Amino acid sequence: MDLDASDGGRLFLAAIPDPDTAARIYRLARRLKRARKFDGKLIGPERLHVSLFSLGGLPAPIVRTAFEAAAEVRSQPFEVRFDRSASFRGRPGNRPFVLVGDDGLDRLRSFRQTLGVALARKGLKRLAKNDFTPHITLLYAERNAEEQPIEPICWMVSEFVLVHSMHGHIYLARWPLGV
Numbered sequence: 664m665d666l667d668a669s670d671g672g673r674l675f676l677a678a679i680p681d682p683d684t685a686a687r688i689y690r691l692a693r694r695l696k697r698a699r700k701f702d703g704k705l706i707g708p709e710r711l712h713v714s715l716f717s718l719g720g721l722p723a724p725i726v727r728t729a730f731e732a733a734a735e736v737r738s739q740p741f742e743v744r745f746d747r748s749a750s751f752r753g754r755p756g757n758r759p760f761v762l763v764g765d766d767g768l769d770r771l772r773s774f775r776q777t778l779g780v781a782l783a784r785k786g787l788k789r790l791a792k793n794d795f796t797p798h799i800t801l802l803y804a805e806r807n808a809e810e811q812p813i814e815p816i817c818w819m820v821s822e823f824v825l826v827h828s829m830h831g832h833i834y835l836a837r838w839p840l841g842v
Contacts, residue, residue, distance in 0.1 A: 672829030741770035750807035
């Protein structure tokens with residue numbers, strides 16, 4: 664397994680929706696894009712995810728250590744619930760338009776904290792920083808949109824993955840939950 668992202672790609676740990684949920688999120692994103700008259704390109708259903716920790720730009724030995732830490736994490740599957748759309752600050756003309764939530768993401772926050780503790784135990788404390796706003800990026804827009812409620816999007820997180828992102832997403836590793 665190639666844990667090197669020196670080719671310009673990005674490596675990150677993520678929670679991903681199941682294919683049916685990803686298709687639902689994509690359909691919602693298409694409707695929201697039209698309603699807000701955004702020009703940005705939608706992120707395809709196969710690329711939708713919640714980033715947990717970025718490993719991009721790190722030397723391969725550190726990525727291997729993060730891989731080992733991830734393999735040690737044990738958790739039961741849990742549900743996530745996104746109930747609003749919003750814009751994040753970004754570069755002018757490149758503002759992330761995302762799905763967010765509150766209480767429906769507490770278990771995801773807790774899981775990420777557990778993963779962060781595993782990283783810190785392996786000496787990767789700087790990766791395990793606490794600032795985390797769970798979100799799913801739908802597209803990058805030229806302007807902001809006001810936060811608005813949506814019909815909730817829910818799914819059971821039953822695994823997390825190591826993603827290599829360059830010209831698409833390749834899952835380098837998968838760790839099932841509940842074992």
